[in-house]
Amino acid sequence: MKFESKYSVTVNRIKSNIIRELLKTATAEGIISFGGGIPDPETFPVEKLSKIANDVIMNEYKVALQYGSTEGDPELIKQYIRLLKKYEDIHCLNEENIMITTGSQQALFILGTVFLDEDSYCAVSKPIYLGAGSAFNQRNPNYISIPLEKDGMNLDILESELKKLEKEGKIDKFKFVYTVSNFHNPAGITLSLEKRKKLIELAEKYDFIIIEDDPYGALRFEGEKLPSIFKLNEGKRVILLNTFSKVLSPGLRIGVIIANEELIRKMVLAKQGMDLCSSTLTQRIAARFMEKHDLFEEIQPTIKLYKEKKDKFMEALDKYLGDIEDIEWIHPEGGLFSWIILPEGFDTMEMFEIAKEKKIIYIPGETFYVEEPERNTMRVSFCLPSFEELEEGTKRLRETIEEYAKKKGINLKIK
Ligand SMILES: Cc1ncc(COP(=O)(O)O)c(C=O)c1O
Structure with missing residues (x-):
């Protein structure tokens, strides 16, 4: 059967979630991912939750399984x-x-x-x-x-x-x-x-x-x-x-x-x-x-860890990207994300191919617009990589930016 004529206008409007597609490639050996906006599983209170889950199922099943x-x-x-x-x-x-x-x-x-x-x-x-x-x-x-x-x-x-x-x-x-x-x-x-x-x-x-x-x-x-x-x-x-x-x-x-x-x-x-x-x-x-x-x-230790990772990441960004003119990033006071704005002419979706070769993942900014996107942007999350990976990943990001600029003939201005 041909299904096309059966679909609704609404479902035909839906584009696939690019983040999910991109993150599929994030599992290969050696990849450093700034991509995921997800909590570190090691921070889940596994023991406490499993005890409570057991008690709830055993003692409150009439409500909890209904x-x-x-x-x-x-x-x-x-x-x-x-x-x-x-x-x-x-x-x-x-x-x-x-x-x-x-x-x-x-x-x-x-x-x-x-x-x-x-x-x-x-x-x-x-x-x-x-x-x-x-x-x-x-x-x-x-x-x-x-x-x-x-x-x-x-x-x-x-x-x-x-x-x-x-x-x-x-x-x-x-x-x-x-x-x-x-x-x-x-x-x-x-x-x-x-x-x-x-x-x-x-x-x-x-x-x-x-x-x-x-x-x-x-x-x-x-x-x-x-x-x-x-x-x-x-x-x-x-x-x-x-x-x-x-x-x-x-x-x-x-x-x-x-x-x-x-x-x-x-x-x-x-x-x-x-x-x-x-x-x-x-x-x-x-x-x-x-x-x-x-x-x-309960989440205070997690927040402390995120702050340390954020500090490390900001330090690495200063070290590896700080000398490039017209590049900016956000210093967040909480949460999981920073946002990097590269100089005009960069297209972070196109640059993603080079990033993958260098074994780093970020989320190209163009995914976050309902209208005309700003293509020189990217979302970077600092909560999942280790401290060493934050340093190494940012170094690789610099290499990625340089290689893309060279390929596209963009004159990367250094301060
Ligand atoms: C701004 C914002 N709103 C809503 C959600 C959806 O969260 P939930 O897991 O509660 O569905 C997210 C998830 O990342 C988010 O970042």
Whole structure:
């Protein structure tokens, strides 16, 4: 049978996930990978989790092996409200403000379903978290891509775009701004306090929702912790997304949506048709884990390790790339990523072939754009390579850059 004529317009729009394709090549012997945005498995609390998992299956199987409510396990919701009070100083929540999802990725998909039609507009950062692009693309909305500066989205550009929509009589089609507030994926950037407040002002003036996606906030290793946009706005028009993926384990597939109760009710309707409920087993394991252990205390050694790796990586970047003119990189204060911007003329996707020969992997920046990409960029993660590999990998990155420049006739200016 020929299947082509049967496919939906939506599925034909989906491109394969380039990161997954690229990472397939990351397993060969001797490869140093700056590619994966995944936690180091050695940091998973294996013993504690296995004991709790065993107890949950033996003693709570009537709940943990059964279907659960779409909203999520009440025990987990209770624990999460407690955590938000303690660590985020958010006190305005009850059970109706929370929904558990199958990872934050599902939350993004749900939000696309709840808010976006083909004639809708939403603003996203440029670059954008690839998974958000994939989730929203399924609704085929109009994007307004806002460049990132060192302190987050350029809000002057956002406002001028909003004014344009207002003039054209389309502002009611503008639904939300999507932002990764802390240690952005892929760019490593944090939205400053001033910009958080300004974004809320704009949201009030132009009547839109803010989606604050924050998987990395708990992984701050330096600098001052900032209040969430949700906290600053007391949740009036902000939807906060959290996940267990970077603080406990991505395999549990647990995300958390925190929002106004009316919005949560709509999201519950959208989720019902997707999976009825998220895994009751992993939710109950996470709930019991949080009851016995302090989630954020548990990850302190991991954060310490990430900071040491970040410092080592920044040192290596200075050593091996610091003398090249017109090259920049982000110094993250937390999370897993830095973002390198090479001089004009570089195409990091094309350069990837040379990188593979040199046995290093990074993620070419062009994968992180919903519109015209900036091809001279790359995402680099420092959390998985060892200290020696961070040094050696950065040295090989220098060689890769030099070889590509030579091949393309780019004059690499040295300071
Ligand atoms: C910004 C951002 N949002 C959402 C997700 C999805 O996370 P989850 O594992 O909770 O689905 C990720 C994963 O890397 C991410 O970086």
